[in-house]
């Protein structure tokens with residue numbers, strides 16, 4: 001795991017643990033043994049630590065965190081490195097993260113390729129740097145940078161890291177050779193002044209000010225997450241305690257936060273994100289399918305979604321046609337894209353060069369004939385099957401035979417659109433989430449005819465444009481919207497039965513959702529929901545009135561439309577489920593008028609309002625969705641619970657510290673969740689979403705935890 005060699009007078013400790021050279025037990029042992037050997041060998045005058053293959057160690061082996069762990073721990077290994085009288089150089093390429101950066105900070109010198117990145121991403125997996133990183137980084141960078149890097153987990157490019165003092169020199173060429181050259185220059189120099197443990201933390205007297213600011217920041221930005229709070233406490237101690245006590249304190253904090261449910265959930269989410277990249281569908285999978293190269297693209301429709309999607313594509317440096325039917329909409333769309341790109345540059349999401357290049361990559365047009373040569377088209381016009389079919393038929397005629405035709409439809413079965421073409425195998429759904437330039441989920445949808453190569457192409461495109469792509473089978477609403485539907489429906493029923501909108505919102509925000517369901521409705525507009533309901537009613541032949549309580553035998557709440565009909569459209573009209581400081585305002589406050597409307601509505605319907613507990617609110621909103629999630633698995637719409645959890649984490653900003661709704665269900669206990677679903681089914685027989693999933697029933701009755709079920713696909717159904 002650590003290859004040892006001596007090159008003239010320099011010993012090389014080359015970590016060899018693909019793919020990311022994680023600091024597993026064998027690597028730690030290899031480093032300790034290598035240091036011992038190099039120290040004893042009188043011919044060795046300096047030592048280089050580097051990584052073989054793609055990277056310097058990218059951190060501890062996260063999989064080891066679920067076991068008891070084994071000595072040697074990283075701190076004693078690091079102490080051995082630091083105590084060496086022979087200069088030790090970390091030669092860094094790729095990603096030097098977490099424990100990897102801690103190893104580098106134990107070394108006396110650090111050189112890096114310009115393309116390398118360093119960072120402490122532990123906070124993202126619910127822990128803190130536990131091998132003295134919280135004590136050593138502040139001694140190099142000072143407190144503000146250390147607080148920022150450790151609580152954000154951001155990866156810092158090598159040149160920036162050099163400015164912070166983390167990297168001593170940017171080198172070129174082969175990293176091992178560059179490390180050895182640098183080490184030879186350091187031969188004979190005392191290592192004592194390079195030992196970070198003995199250095200003071202700069203500006204330590206102002207620790208209170210920096211720590212308070214950091215704590216206020218993390219409590220606001222990472223509300224509900226425990227790890228950032230622990231990170232602040234650990235870094236703070238670096239300025240308040242002698243080095244060894246600071247390290248002890250870090251260990252104590254690490255042991256608490258590292259054993260928390262949040263850490264386990266966040267580590268599950270880390271691996272779930274990687275699992276969904278290994279997709280499978282009838283006829284192929286991520287290993288066997290071949291994506292076609294995408295060098296040019298087009299987006300049809302310059303509305304809300306089309307412009308957002310174009311921004312994603314342009315930010316990745318890909319050329320993009322933007323096609324509209326209406327000149328004014330096209331001009332407005334271009335203005336939106338320009339503003340969004342400028343905003344991305346300002347926020348540092350893209351470089352100014354990429355921002356400038358976008359102008360030449362974007363090709364607005366009103367003519368489909370320009371699209372002959374593009375590799376991939378994304379349609380984002382109104383949600384209307386006939387219109388989408390018309391566009392797909394047109395694209396099928398003008399585009400070259402290899403062009404992949406994608407639809408951003410939020411609900412229409414892809415098969416129903418693909419029939420309009422002679423290339424159904426090249427038709428696929430690519431469902432972005434609003435705002436498309438911001439939300440990380442890309443829900444790719446295969447139809448009965450989509451080929452694995454087409455699926456591979458959109459999965460790869462997702463990664464290229466910085467999204468987390470998942471692949472699911474087509475059905476009405478697909479995975480994300482279908483599963484999320486009971487969340488909205490049940491919140492509507494809860495306010496009819498006695499809860500107040502702000503009570504429901506508060507409970508769900510305390511649960512961890514960034515915004516309660518009624519604030520979300522106000523944000524997207526009550527008219528939007530009301531129009532969708534009206535469309536469904538039309539299809540079902542139902543005439544909606546204020547007294548309507550059922551649609552096609554299913555319970556229904558008309559309250560949203562009642563408010564929308566009063567002109568209460570949400571934020572945009574200054575009133576909705578809440579009232580706002582002005583039309584377009586953002587500050588929501590409780591509105592007594594809504595209570596009056598609700599009371600009148602309930603009186604009309606003969607509903608006696610009652611007190612509803614927080615527990616019931618969470619169960620009704622979450623368990624109804626979880627039940628649907630199990631049906632989605634039963635039907636093979638998603639292959640694994642990980643696809644479901646990722647869709648909620650990145651499509652609906654479900655808190656990562658709960659892992660995702662399916663992981664959460666497993667934590668609650670599938671038996672309990674199933675029993676409560678049965679209870680609600682008995683009490684609310686007219687809501688289809690409470691009909692218990694058969695898969696959940698089986699897992700619950702046989703007492704099979706989801707983790708076991710996930711690990712043995714053969715046991716599925």
Ligand SMILES: CCCCCCCCCCCCCC(=O)CC(=O)SCCNC(=O)CCNC(=O)[C@H](O)C(C)(C)COP(=O)(O)OP(=O)(O)OC[C@H]1O[C@@H](n2cnc3c(N)ncnc32)[C@H](O)[C@@H]1OP(=O)(O)O
Pocket residue numbers: 019020022058059060061062063064065066067068069070073074095097098099100102121122125128129130131254255258259271274275
């Ligand atoms: C209280 C608990 C008791 C526990 C006892 C043990 C105590 C030990 C004390 C430890 C004290 C030290 C503390 C410490 O050092 C903390 C850490 O270092 S935590 C880890 C920090 N590092 C990270 O979080 C990096 C995570 N990885 C990434 O961000 C990306 O993988 C990376 C940027 C490195 C590369 O990205 P990319 O090229 O896109 O590749 P993939 O992401 O697809 O990864 C490829 C492959 O590698 C697997 N993998 C990646 N990182 C790790 C890792 N750190 N451990 C294990 N495995 C890792 C990844 O899952 C992929 O494999 P698949 O098989 O494909 O899933």
Ligand SMILES: NC(=O)C1=CN([C@@H]2O[C@H](COP(=O)(O)OP(=O)(O)OC[C@H]3O[C@@H](n4cnc5c(N)ncnc54)[C@H](O)[C@@H]3O)[C@@H](O)[C@H]2O)C=CC1
Pocket residue numbers: 300301302303304305306323324325326329380381382383384387391408409410411431432433434
């Ligand atoms: N708005 C949202 O939050 C989300 C919407 N979607 C889906 O994305 C699609 C687009 O939705 P929005 O962007 O919200 O709609 P939108 O109404 O903002 O924009 C649609 C645009 O398409 C243009 N258009 C219509 N016919 C056209 C044609 N024949 N050729 C070229 N352009 C044409 C219109 O002029 C309009 O500018 C829909 O299918 C919707 O269901 C998906 C995810 C989220």
